[in-house]
Amino acid sequence: MPNPHNVAVVAEQFHGSLQQITSELIGAARFLSEKLGTGVSCFLLGHEITQLAERLVHQGADEVIVIDAPQLKEYATLTYRRAVIGILEHLGTPPQIVLMGSTTIGRDLAPRIAAYLETGLTADCTEFDIGDYEHKGKADPSKTGNFKNILYAIRPSFGESLKARILGPWKNPQMATARIGVVQALPLDTSRKGKIYNISVNFKQEDLRIKVLKTVRDVSVSVNLTEAKVIVSGGYGLGEPEGFEVVRDLASVFKNSVVGASRRAVDSNWIGYAHQVGQTGKTVRPDIYIALGISGAIQHRVGMANSKLIIAVNKDADAPILKFAHYGIVGDLYQVAPLLKKALIKMAKQKY
Amino acid sequence: MPDTSSKAGVNPDGTIDRARAKRMLNPFDRYALQKALEIKRDSGAEVTCVAMGPPPAVEVLIEAFEHGADYGILLTDKRLAASDTLATAYALHKVVHYLGDFDVILTGLQTTDGDTAQVGPQIAERLNIPQITYCEHLSISDRILNGQRIVEGGNQEIEVHLPVLITVANSATPLDYKRFADVAAVKEFLRHPEERDKRIRTVSLDTIGANPNRTGLLGSPTVVGKTWKIGDVGGSCIVFKGESIEREVDELMERLRTDGRGVEELINA
Ligand SMILES: Cc1cc2nc3c(=O)[nH]c(=O)nc-3n(C[C@H](O)[C@H](O)[C@H](O)COP(=O)(O)OP(=O)(O)OC[C@H]3O[C@@H](n4cnc5c(N)ncnc54)[C@H](O)[C@@H]3O)c2cc1C
Ligand SMILES: Nc1ncnc2c1ncn2[C@@H]1O[C@H](COP(=O)(O)O)[C@@H](O)[C@H]1O
Numbered sequence: 001m002p003n004p005h006n007v008a009v010v011a012e013q014f015h016g017s018l019q020q021i022t023s024e025l026i027g028a029a030r031f032l033s034e035k036l037g038t039g040v041s042c043f044l045l046g047h048e049i050t051q052l053a054e055r056l057v058h059q060g061a062d063e064v065i066v067i068d069a070p071q072l073k074e075y076a077t078l079t080y081r082r083a084v085i086g087i088l089e090h091l092g093t094p095p096q097i098v099l100m101g102s103t104t105i106g107r108d109l110a111p112r113i114a115a116y117l118e119t120g121l122t123a124d125c126t127e128f129d130i131g132d133y134e135h136k137g138k139a140d141p142s143k144t145g146n147f148k149n150i151l152y153a154i155r156p157s158f159g160e161s162l163k164a165r166i167l168g169p170w171k172n173p174q175m176a177t178a179r180i181g182v183v184q185a186l187p188l189d190t191s192r193k194g195k196i197y198n199i200s201v202n203f204k205q206e207d208l209r210i211k212v213l214k215t216v217r218d219v220s221v222s223v224n225l226t227e228a229k230v231i232v233s234g235g236y237g238l239g240e241p242e243g244f245e246v247v248r249d250l251a252s253v254f255k256n257s258v259v260g261a262s263r264r265a266v267d268s269n270w271i272g273y274a275h276q277v278g279q280t281g282k283t284v285r286p287d288i289y290i291a292l293g294i295s296g297a298i299q300h301r302v303g304m305a306n307s308k309l310i311i312a313v314n315k316d317a318d319a320p321i322l323k324f325a326h327y328g329i330v331g332d333l334y335q336v337a338p339l340l341k342k343a344l345i346k347m348a349k350q351k352y
Numbered sequence: 353m354p355d356t357s358s359k360a361g362v363n364p365d366g367t368i369d370r371a372r373a374k375r376m377l378n379p380f381d382r383y384a385l386q387k388a389l390e391i392k393r394d395s396g397a398e399v400t401c402v403a404m405g406p407p408p409a410v411e412v413l414i415e416a417f418e419h420g421a422d423y424g425i426l427l428t429d430k431r432l433a434a435s436d437t438l439a440t441a442y443a444l445h446k447v448v449h450y451l452g453d454f455d456v457i458l459t460g461l462q463t464t465d466g467d468t469a470q471v472g473p474q475i476a477e478r479l480n481i482p483q484i485t486y487c488e489h490l491s492i493s494d495r496i497l498n499g500q501r502i503v504e505g506g507n508q509e510i511e512v513h514l515p516v517l518i519t520v521a522n523s524a525t526p527l528d529y530k531r532f533a534d535v536a537a538v539k540e541f542l543r544h545p546e547e548r549d550k551r552i553r554t555v556s557l558d559t560i561g562a563n564p565n566r567t568g569l570l571g572s573p574t575v576v577g578k579t580w581k582i583g584d585v586g587g588s589c590i591v592f593k594g595e596s597i598e599r600e601v602d603e604l605m606e607r608l609r610t611d612g613r614g615v616e617e618l619i620n621a
Contacts, residue, residue, distance in 0.1 A: 077483055104503045108485045111470035115438060115477035120573035123468040133577060140569045156582065157467075165577040209482045210512050217506035230618055254618050264523070273505045280504040287618060297522065298467070309613050311604070322591050327607060329600050330593035339601045347605055348619035
């Protein structure tokens, strides 16, 4: 029988390969579970995925609860909802904490589970901790109390200018989704042993109301975005695929640099998905990030806002990126980039 | 669907600052309104906008009318104050029940202040209907909706029977900042109380039969424990703009030379 008191993680896999967020969630769950003196359970859902359970143990899980069913071959809200509810019912006692990824799956599924359970959910966390909380409850005296060992779900708010600690001490599970690339995964330990439980769930007719016709995903080998010291990214403002020549040219003046891109540039087939920075691409934090013709939509921002130095070139003085970059130049990137290249080379030459 | 939690446009004394009030429609909800109006154009559907917030939030509904929405509901009640997403979704799903029949519910992806993206799916859960989140494109025929949603590295095509809830991606078609409906006509009906009441209904928790214990502070399972400012992310951008690009680049280089960030160390010399 699996331990219902563990910290639970809903694993994410796509067509049989585990997603990066899962190892990060397990890392966070281990940190929390050690403070609580308990273990980590992973929920693994899909079809023909049982072989992934052992890898989750190597990543730090103590137990893996698997539902392997043909209905779960492609992610769909209602079948996965039923599967997670099925596991929670199987456990009987709700886990203290359930973590999911702040991905297009986690942000689709977690709110439904939380609403079903009538419990709290904190979206898009960047840090977690365990601590105490005293609720004074002037306006809601029935909720007053002194709570011990509560999940601190910490997230940016008000356009990233503040951090907030959100608590849900009244009910378990306390649920949260975590942003990709911000919590630390543990080193893989192939000698770790854990328990694996296979359970089944009965899908109802109403669970099959969503038909996934097709999923198109580019899973090309990754560009070394996460290790590069300098990233020069191009966006839709390039206007044409050939624009990336200018991006590459500017990148070439830096040591250890790579080319990045916005989703819109990738969706336009100007460059491969492997270059995409952002919520549904890579999370990066290079020493220098240069954005050429990128507006700075929230989903791009979350992938690069932690870069040490952000320089943006945009012809629109009102572009959001010119609010959160460190330096911004208002102008046509086709004029600015070559001048910038020359000036950077000159600056380096003067130094020596 | 329009968001009203934004404080922009409301003066400290609670009155509306007309010049700024235009911004009250949550930017993410502009994509949802645009999709609703496209559905109306293609199928003749009626568009009803729901706003939950203090009385000045009616401005949001008026803005929606000026774009071509047909009806508006304002849910306003002091007991809604400090609702978290679960409590907000509870209240909004009660409004849907109160309205009766519907085929498609559209919400924005998220709000700019909360940005949780939870309210849409939580309404769908309470209504026990399917959802398509992060939806960019959709088409409806024979009561079947085909939608394309964003996923990591690609897209997914989904088919569902109506009714369904859609959260519209901010990479979908944006609403034009120009009004395309007849602004004068909206002004006109606002002058006639009877017509106005037909188009805009203001309801309280009691009107919609919602349980006040499930809204506001009482109905919210989460609480904000503590907030603190973070570093220099946001708001501190130094923007170079002037008559000549050369000058701008020179000014930037001067900064880079003196700001101690060591940019020159990373350049191939
Ligand atoms: C669920 C979801 C996930 C997403 N994931 C990601 C993601 O991972 N990464 C991502 O980037 N986006 C993502 N997006 C998309 C995001 O919302 C934006 O649509 C996208 O980032 C916009 O790309 P862009 O800035 O290149 O294009 P635009 O927003 O079109 O901006 C182009 C910019 O270029 C400027 N410009 C035009 N011409 C010039 C010129 N000659 N010189 C200088 N500037 C010029 C314009 O002023 C404008 O600011 C996601 C969206 C959703 C809904
Ligand atoms: N007070 C509200 N009134 C009407 N709609 C809302 C309200 N709060 C949230 N929503 C809808 O839910 C979406 C997601 O909001 P959130 O979960 O807060 O990020 C928004 O884009 C709106 O469409």
